[in-house]
Amino acid sequence: MRRIVRNSWILCWKNFIKSAKNWRLFDRSPFFSINPNEEILLNWTEKKWILIQWFQGGLVAGVIVALVGCAAQGQPGGGPVDVIGPRLVSVIPENGSIRVTLKPKIELTFSETINPRSAEGTLIVSPHLKTTPVIKTNRKKITIKLLEPLQSNRTYIFSYARNLQDFQKNPTVEDIKLAFSTGDSLDEGKISGIVYQIPEKKPAMIWVFRKQIAFPDSLPSQKPDYAAAVTGSGFYEVSNLPVGEYRLIAHVPPAAKPGTFFPMEEDPLGIQQTKNIVIRHRNDTAIGINFRLDKISLRPFRLLTAVPTNNALELNFTSSIPDTNLKNAAFHIIGSGTPNVLKTWADAGSPKQVFLQVDGLIPDSTYSIAIRNLFDETGDHPALDNRPIRFTWRVQTDTLKPRLIKTNPLNRGKNFGSTDPIVLDFSEPIILDSIQQKILLFESDSINVPTADRWLDGNSLVLTPMEPLKSNSNYTIKLLCQKWKDAADNFFKDSVITQTFSTIDVNQFGSLSGIVKTSTTIDFKKLIVAVQSSTENFQRQTHPDSTGKFVFLSLLPGKYSARIWFDPNGDEVYDAGRMIPYRIAEPYKDLPNMITIRSRWETAEVELNY
CATH class of the missing domain: 2.60.40.1120 (Carboxypeptidase-like, regulatory domain)
Known part of the structure; x- marks a missing residue:
């Protein structure tokens, strides 16, 4: 390929020489003539011919160079698929250097070409710089140009973690991190541990926040001071930390932003399990700082809105609320008339919603709501921040038919426990005269099994067999719901519902x-x-x-x-x-x-x- 490029440029030069000889350019040019004062006279035809010869040679050379440049960055055809990421070959200054100048030349050289896009916006510099460095990627080399001088006597870390990739999207083999000091010594504090419950094929990161005067109220809104990648086995280590107190967060960033800390509600997150993480001396090590990834709300538990809907009051919270937590909760409607909360229930499909059936509300009147003894799934009580949640009651026509939306056990479920309760979740409260005559449990389709019933909340019914269910047996639940209806006299969607399940074989x-x-x-x-x-x-x-x-x-x-x-x-x-x-x-x-x-x-x- 290099020979083709060289020959193309030779062709370009030969065209120029040929044109120069044909038109006696050497004899009349001040660059080649012995007498530079000789007047240069070229007519338009001569000029046009020389330009054409130059264009022909230059066009061929340019096209070939462009093709070579593009081919160098793509995956070569044939041969084994490239599954190995780039490896760091050398760095300037050397990792661990001390007495580095305040405006150093920073270069990272890799074993293969780096995709420039993977280097955009993924560099983390600790401590922070006021201005973002300029990143230039040239094939295997990344150059980091600083726009401001570094501070003296500080340890700096330039980290890409494992965000750099080749053109086959293979991440680097190891964490890419350069640490050096502008003073006489390098900070050597370390924090390490294990991250559990990492989703398969999802790279996790550790984000580190160093306490200044106090930790901010909201870490997700802050830029982390340090970062480290988590290995496939869940291990991580953050090194070169100065003396101080730290908070850490484990996070699986979205695929579109692998090197950024901008957590969303759906991202797996982990909070440290140790109250205080302190590096007291320059070479201290804190080990066993572990995390379990989970879905964690990024907002405090609070009531967001109260909205009339289908003759019920819909309450929207920031966190999920289990059905069992509604039993001791108290909801008070404050305003005109004599409001009275008749029933409360949670939406099985939207666990952040709670519904109230309220009597005595006056249409077009404004009310506020107060809540006591309501806790979310983590045991937090809603913080109302002294803000009254207000709503205006509107009378709406409820035309939605009630329906069964969830059961435990599932229909055709297996290995149900012999003493486990049976739970039926409806879309809204229903009115039925006699549960015992309308909800039936059979063994082997024919033997009636007596049950005790209780409402868990307004729309969740619990059936408990009077005796433990038999081992390794088939059961049928039959709901005779042709006359069931809601408070607005909408009849049940189905007239008969039949579900089956089997119990565990204790043998x-x-x-x-x-x-x-x-x-x-x-x-x-x-x-x-x-x-x-x-x-x-x-x-x-x-x-x-x-x-x-x-x-x-x-x-x-x-x-x-x-x-x-x-x-x-x-x-x-x-x-x-x-x-x-x-x-x-x-x-x-x-x-x-x-x-x-x-x-x-x-x-x-x-x-x-x-």
């Missing part, structure tokens, strides 16, 4: 026993040990005794993963923490090894290290 059960071991003193009774089958949605959890021993008596055969977390509030549910107001997560650990359970067999003496 297949195996058991698991063992002990939890810790390196520090801990209240074992506040630990939760949970196991989950790798093939079915089957999970169980228990508390160890005061010595750390635990037992699971009823597990289906198969392979199980185990996890442990510390549950100080005793709600039996993992608390992933909160961004606003900031609250650390409960300490959590995934156990790396799978546990095999066999039918009618005890898997004993299993040690789980927490």
Whole structure:
């Protein structure tokens, strides 16, 4: 290819020489003539011919050079597919250098061509610079031009993490980070740990915030001071940190913005499980700073709006609210008339919505609402910020028919527990005279099973069999709903609903026993040990005794993963923490090894290290 380019330029030069000889240009040009004072006289035909010869040669050379340049950046045809990312070959200044000038030349050279787009907007400089450096990518080399001098006696980190890619979108083999100091020593503080529950094939990042006077109220709105990539195994290490106090956030950025900290509500996030992370001396190391990724609300729990809809009042919150949390909640409508809340229910399809059926409201009148004892799924109470939530009541015609939207167990579900309650979720409250005569449970389609019933909230009905269901048996739920209706006299969408499910075969059960071991003193009774089958949605959890021993008596055969977390509030549910107001997560650990359970067999003496 180089020979073709060279020959094209030779052709261009030969055309020029040929034209010059034909028109005696050497004899009349001040560049070639012995007598430079000789007058240069070229008519238009001569000029045009020389231009044509030059254009022919130059066009061929230009096209070839352009094709060569494009070909150099694409994936070569044939041969094995490139799946190995770029590797850092050399850096200027050297990593770990001290006494670096305040306006250094910064270059990174890689083993293959870097896609310039991957270098745009993904560089993190710590500490921050007032002006953004200019990034120039030239094939294998990245040049970072500083627009302001660095500060003296500071350690600087220029990090791309693993955001740089080649033209086949392969990320770099390792974290790309350059650390150097403008003073006589380099900061050597380190923080490391494990990130659990990373989605498959999703790169995770650790974002580090250093305390100045105080931490900001909202970390998601701040630019992080340091960053590090998380390995495929979940390990991370942030190095070259100065003395100070830190907060860390684990995050899976969206694919479109791999190197940016701009978390959205749907992004997996992790909050640190340790209250204070402090580097007290220049070479201190903080280990075991772990994270579990989860869906975490980026806003404090509060009521956003109250909107009349279908003769009910729709309340929209920032966080999800379980049905069970409505039982002790109190909703007060303040305004004209005698408002009275008759029923409350949560929307199974939109868990951030709660509906109120209210009597005594006057049309076109304005009301405000007060809430007490309502908690979201993490146990937070809504902060109203002293702002009354107001609404104007409008009478609307409700024409929507009530319907069954969710059941537990699912229709045709398997391995239902013999003592588990049956839950029916409706789209809105329904009116029915006698549940016992309208909702029936049968064993093998014919044997009636007596049940006790209770309303969990306005639209969720719980059926509890009077006796445990039989093992490895088929059951049918029949709903005779031809006369069911809502408060607006809209009849149920279906006249008869039939669903089936089967129970667990207890003869297949195996058991698991063992002990939890810790390196520090801990209240074992506040630990939760949970196991989950790798093939079915089957999970169980228990508390160890005061010595750390635990037992699971009823597990289906198969392979199980185990996890442990510390549950100080005793709600039996993992608390992933909160961004606003900031609250650390409960300490959590995934156990790396799978546990095999066999039918009618005890898997004993299993040690789980927490």
